[in-house]
Amino acid sequence: MSLVVDDDGFDFKVVLVDDRWVIRIPRREQVLSALEQEIVLLPELEAALPVAVPHFEHISHDPPFVVYPLIRGTPLIDEDPDGVRRFLESLHRVQTDALPPTDWIASYIEQCAKFAELVLPLLNPDERSRAQALFAEVETLTGFDPCVTHSDLGAEHLLVRDGRLVGVIDWGDARLGDPALDYSWLLHGPFPDWDVDPELRRRARFYHRLAPFYSVHYGVFTRQPDYADRALATLRSRL
DSSP states (O other): OOEEEEOOOSSEEEEEETTTEEEEEESSGGGHHHHHHHHHHHHHHHHHOSSBOOOOSEEEETTEEEEEEOOOOEEOSSOOHHHHHHHHHHHTTOOOSSSOOOOHHHHHHHHHHHHHHHTGGGSOHHHHHHHHHHHHGGGGOOSOOOEEEOSOOOGGGEEEETTEEEEEOOOTTOEEEOTHHHHHHHHHTTOTTOOOOHHHHHHHHHHHHHHHHHHHHHHHHTTOHHHHHHHHHHHHHHO
16 A cells, blocks of 8 residues: 655645545644535535546544545646636536635635734735735625635646646635635636636735735744745735
């Protein structure tokens, strides 16, 4: 038996067994609810989306973990723009009772308060001022119809094979919210020329600029200074 451990995730540890099976293990009690939510949500997404999502073959509650067949693919670079758009449009049309309503602005105000406590002290006065101005934009995150969002769409969660998007993984952050969040990396990475609504693009830019704050906060909170320093360089480049 071969085991490969991916210990980089914020909320889950992942173990690949025999290059065939994925074991996903919550890191702490606070993320158990996210796993329980995935257990309910993923079968609905599997039926509705044009790409594969994790199919839990084994679910354990004590100790908590899930097992699913490996979805083979490599992280998206800039392949299959039409397939990625089809995936997003299908996801944002999903109707489900598996996700609770979200007070979107209140959740971001709370999150930015945490960033202000642990991340702002690492910045110089000019950077701090720009970060505070960014936080103030939270109040403008309005004008959208809440929909199912993955909420963490980066290259490593979008899997490509033979030039086509074939799978999307790591649904622990899924929630009802702003569809612009799912466009944030895509519009600032592989597909900057996509034709999208200007307001969606504006909000996506906010989420893209805010994203490194999560990584810096995680590095500080978990006392990983090297990790925090790398994330801080990205944060500074987006302020």
